[in-house]
Each structure stands twice: as structure tokens, then as C-alpha cells.
Amino acid sequence: MDVKIERTDLRMICDEAEQLAGSTREHRRRIHACPELSFEERATADYVISVLEAEGIACRRIAGTGVLARIEGRGELRRAVVLRADMDALPIEERSDLPFASQNRGVMHACGHDMHTAALLGALTLLNRRRTELQGTLFGLFQPGEELCPGGASMVLKEHPFEGYDVIAMIGEHVDPDLPTGVFGFRAGKYMASSDELRITVMGEGGHGAMPDRLHDPVVAAAAVITALQQVVSRNADSRMPTVLSIGRVVADGATNVIPDRVLMEGTLRTFDETWRAEAKRRVHEIAEHTAAAYGTTAEVAVSDGYPCVVNDPRLTDCAERLIASMFGSEHTVRLELRPTAEDFGYYTQVYPSLFYRLGVGGSDPVAKPVGKLHTATFAPDEEALSYAVAALSSLTLQLLRCPDK
Numbered sequence: 001m002d003v004k005i006e007r008t009d010l011r012m013i014c015d016e017a018e019q020l021a022g023s024t025r026e027h028r029r030r031i032h033a034c035p036e037l038s039f040e041e042r043a044t045a046d047y048v049i050s051v052l053e054a055e056g057i058a059c060r061r062i063a064g065t066g067v068l069a070r071i072e073g074r075g076e077l078r079r080a081v082v083l084r085a086d087m088d089a090l091p092i093e094e095r096s097d098l099p100f101a102s103q104n105r106g107v108m109h110a111c112g113h114d115m116h117t118a119a120l121l122g123a124l125t126l127l128n129r130r131r132t133e134l135q136g137t138l139f140g141l142f143q144p145g146e147e148l149c150p151g152g153a154s155m156v157l158k159e160h161p162f163e164g165y166d167v168i169a170m171i172g173e174h175v176d177p178d179l180p181t182g183v184f185g186f187r188a189g190k191y192m193a194s195s196d197e198l199r200i201t202v203m204g205e206g207g208h209g210a211m212p213d214r215l216h217d218p219v220v221a222a223a224a225v226i227t228a229l230q231q232v233v234s235r236n237a238d239s240r241m242p243t244v245l246s247i248g249r250v251v252a253d254g255a256t257n258v259i260p261d262r263v264l265m266e267g268t269l270r271t272f273d274e275t276w277r278a279e280a281k282r283r284v285h286e287i288a289e290h291t292a293a294a295y296g297t298t299a300e301v302a303v304s305d306g307y308p309c310v311v312n313d314p315r316l317t318d319c320a321e322r323l324i325a326s327m328f329g330s331e332h333t334v335r336l337e338l339r340p341t342a343e344d345f346g347y348y349t350q351v352y353p354s355l356f357y358r359l360g361v362g363g364s365d366p367v368a369k370p371v372g373k374l375h376t377a378t379f380a381p382d383e384e385a386l387s388y389a390v391a392a393l394s395s396l397t398l399q400l401l402r403c404p405d406k
Helices: 007-019 021-033 042-054 113-128 152-158 218-229 231-236 274-294 314-328 385-401
Strands: 058-062 066-072 079-086 137-143 166-176 184-186 189-192 194-203 244-251 262-271 298-305 310-312 333-335 354-360
Touching: 007 021, 007 113, 007 314, 007 385, 021 042, 021 113, 021 385, 042 058, 042 066, 042 113, 042 137, 066 113, 066 152, 079 113, 079 385, 113 137, 113 166, 113 385, 137 152, 166 314, 166 385, 184 314, 194 218, 194 274, 218 231, 218 244, 218 262, 218 274, 231 244, 231 274, 262 274, 274 298, 310 314, 310 354, 314 333, 314 354, 314 385, 354 385
Parallel strands: 079 137, 079 166, 166 354, 184 333
Antiparallel strands: 058 066, 066 137, 184 354, 189 310, 194 262, 194 298, 244 262
């Protein structure tokens, strides 16, 4: 995938993205002010549809509260590129003091999905005006429910929206406050972890805390289970393969002198390999059940399957990295490390050649003007990044679907 867009045209794309900066910023602010939780993005979807229809872009509902846009170019329309943006917000009370801060109490775009949605609207607007240059079909996927299992991506795929198409690339981006504005982060191959939720109930026989010899103490058993589960990482996982197992919630609803009948535990399991992921879940069951039994108690283990690993196509990654360097300079690209957070974009990477990269939104001077962190009440990404995002999505699409006579 050699860079085949001339530098003069790349500059034109950047100029066109900058010309759309005002409307793209307005999209972001409108969406930011009215955030909606996962699978409740009705007003957001309505707004997206109104913008697309005003631009003459065909669109329809998908996965309940999502929107799928379609732009047809010329030639072989079975060839397709899909640009994806997530739309949902988080249950966080905003404390950013922005003039367009959330009007929905207790809900906030603290993960930048408003930026993703606005950037995709901008890119589709730019590319629709250049649609005669596309050799194939471009889809814009405005996806609901990234923040909540089972994940909107899994629901999109169940509808088979791209059946009959040859999807040559599924592309997504995510804002990153740790990168300066205009810097893009890439990683080929495995990038983000799978995520599974653990819920373990240890059941025994509670009673008076002064007479533990007459009981089967589930609190002591649960403590042993937590300790024993660390063997999944320290003694079962390949030392070359990062694995995280954390118990973050423990409820033993007794008192100073009352041992309860049961203890509830919840946690997360993160891995970077699907085969090991299945084995790790099996070991969680075995270790918890056998450890509890050694204390005269029982353990019920429930593992809620979360998102699979995000694995980037090496050729797409290389193509995008070189294209961004050609557009903005090599100093605008960085190589990313493995990231133990999860993304439902991983579902797409299991089906299509895919690319998921990071968009720097940290500003030019994060000390003087901090933008905050993801998933916090003060997160305020630099809006100057929107023009970079629109230019990147547009140029990469043209790179992949460019007509041979252009």
C-alpha cells in the first residue's frame, strides 16, 4: 500500500478539513452538551442523521440507536472501507466549566466519543464532495454502546450490514490526552487487551464472630481465593504475554461480631491472546472452586465474556503511519505500547482487516493548559485535533479507495 496521493492533494485535503473546522467543532459541541448513555443515544443519532441528510448522504438506523451512512463512488462498488465512530457517553457528572458542558445531569462525554462522532461527520462531508474519486463504497458507522457489554460492535455484526461487500479496511480512532495535538499513535498487531468480568460468590455457614470453630467462614475462604487467583498470572500465564487479573469489589455483609453466610467478589481479567484467554477463564473456575472447598465452603463462579483483543492489520498500520508522516511530518507519528484497556472494536478486528489508532488531543502545552484524563469529570480535549482527525480519515480512505485514473 504505497502512498499514492500526491503531496499537493494531501495539502488540499488538509485545507478542506480546515475549512470544515467550524462545522466540525459545532457538531462536537452540540453532541457534548447532550450526552447519552450506552444504547440510549437516540438524540445523538437523530442529530447525526440530520447532518448526513443535509449533505445528501444516505443513511439508516443500525443496532438500535446507531446510524450507518453509505457513500457510493464509481467502479467496483463491492470494495468497501468502513469508518467507525462510537457515540455513547459515561455516567460521570461533568466538572469542566466549558460553556457547552453537559446538560444531562450525571452523564458526560468523558471518553471523547463526541470528538469521534464529530470527526466522522466531518470526514464523510469531505469525502462525499469527492465521491467521484472513490473506487468503491464508503460506510460511516456511528456505533452505539461501546462502553457497555455486550458492546455495540457485536450488535452491529449480528445484523450483517456489510454482507455482499469486500471490506478491505475497518478503521477507528480514539482520542489520547497523553499525546500532543496532531500526533498520531500506531501499533501493528496486538494492541489492546480482551476484557472479561469475574463474579465469584463464596458460600459458607456464618454466625457469631466469637465462635468461628462452629462455622464455615466464607470471609477467610474468600481471602484465600483472592490470593490463590493471582497464580493465574504468576504461575499459569506465559511470562512473555501480559495478563491482568484484579478483584476490585468485595462484599462481606457481616458486622464486627457477625460472620456472614456469603461473600461476593467482582473483578476483571485482561489478556492479549484468545487461546490463553479461554484457558485463563478455565483456571479461574478451578482455582476458586477448589480453594473454597479446602475451607469447607463452596464457590460459584460466573465469567461474563467481554470484548476480544484489538489486533491491527500490519499492512494497514504501515500504510496509515506512512501516510500521516507524509501529510504532517514523521514527528507527528509515534509507536504505541500494548494497552491493557479494552475496546469493542476488537470484534471487528476478528472479521475484517482493521486499524485502530490514537489521535493526540493533549494540546501544545499540557502543563499550562491541561486537558484532563480519559474517564474523568474534567476531561476537555483540544478541539484543534478535529481538523487533524478529519484530514487523516479522509486521506486514508482516498488512499484505499482511490480511482486508478486519479
